[in-house]
Amino acid sequence: MDQRFNPYTPGAGKRPPALVGRDSELTAGQVVVDRTARGRSATAPIFHGLRGVGKTVLLKALHAQAESAGWLTVEIEGKQEAAEQHRTKQRLARGLVAAARRTAGRRSSLSESWRRALETLSSFSVAAGASGVELSLDVDPSRGRGDTGDPELDLEELVHDVVPALRESGTGFGVFVDEIQDLDPATLSALISVQHRAAQNDWPxxxxxAGLPNVPARLAEVRSYAERFHFVQVGALSTTDAxxxxxxxxAEEGVRYERAALDRLVEVSGGYPYFVQVFGDQAWRxxxxPDVINLRDAEVAIAxxxxxxxxxxxxxxxxxxxxxxKTLMRAMAEDAGRSQIADLVTRLxxxxxxxxxxxxxxxxxxxxxxxxxxxLLQFTVPHMDEYIRRQPES
Incomplete structure (x- = not known):
């Protein structure tokens, strides 16, 4: 096949050419945007599931919805490395400054509400150590708040001061966190606390x-009332959607699959979107x-x-x-799916x-x-057990 027309997009977080099977999640995201525009309460989703099910793609799609509606938005990603976790507040502040530039740039003049919001945002960014980034507006950070050094208090003051400007323009403030289970405890606790206050006060x-299956437990561990979040489990695609x-x-490129080839690829991919893109990419390659992918092509692509x-x-x-x-993982790999800890104890x-x-x-x-x-224990990556079984004993 001509690689210039290869429609598949293998890679973590890359949006596939056909975002199928996720209509309910996308519709729910748009409901949050629409209700916010009407000044009504709404609850954003927290996606959780195995790796490769498309959580990051969904998070980015909902971010695009909010951006299109003129929201103040920022994206951050949780990191496991301690050095990276220490820089989370700086990444959050830098993202907010960039978002504020976009928001302010869409306005011909700044109202008093927006001026106050930008002053606190600027003060927050300075206190967070986001050096080298400025709003480049006629805004005095010294008049703002959110600079105490206490993540929870600073973030609450920031949101509180931004709310009047958001309500004035009928927009919202969205923080989009990928790998949320790896966010440093101080920032995660602050975000959960502020979301809790926002729900109580109808702040937009x-x-x-988005994160791994342990996200609900992780957030509840940080803040007990995190159970009130709207947790959405994201799984593999149905056979039809796969x-x-x-x-x-x-088909958009004039190429079709033989039925047997398509059945085989759907089977080995398990319906996981990431795997669909990798297997589809290789089948095309x-x-x-010139215009048909047959069973032999599919088998070569699978290998x-x-x-x-x-x-x-x-x-x-x-x-x-x-x-x-690795020894424990090898013992888990003997099971199809979940492993009973009691069985692992005996096995080892x-x-x-x-x-x-x-x-x-x-x-x-x-x-x-x-x-x-x-x-019970289970791998976070689909097909990890198969990979382990292919590895020679060391």
């Missing part, structure tokens, strides 16, 4: 998030015919795509694990579940596994 402030995700982009996934997705995660953690020759606690907790902190329920 919305915290959106078929459309493969076939529709190709390796197809021998090549598996090698690509091994190198780009699984290998780095496997190498992050210690020898003891241990005496009691607590013998696995340190290793288990280390893997959870690294985002490699999670506990879907009491006494």
């Amino acid at each position: 402030f919305h915290l959106y998030g 078929r459309a995700a493969f076939a529709d982009p190709a 390796l197809a021998t015919g 090549e795509a598996t090698a690509v996934l091994d190198d780009s997705l699984f290998h780095s995660r496997w190498n992050r694990a210690t020898p003891a953690q 020759g241990k005496r009691k579940p607590s013998d696995l606690s340190v290793t288990r907790d280390g893997l959870i902190k690294k985002g490699l596994i999670y506990a879907p329920d009491r006494g």
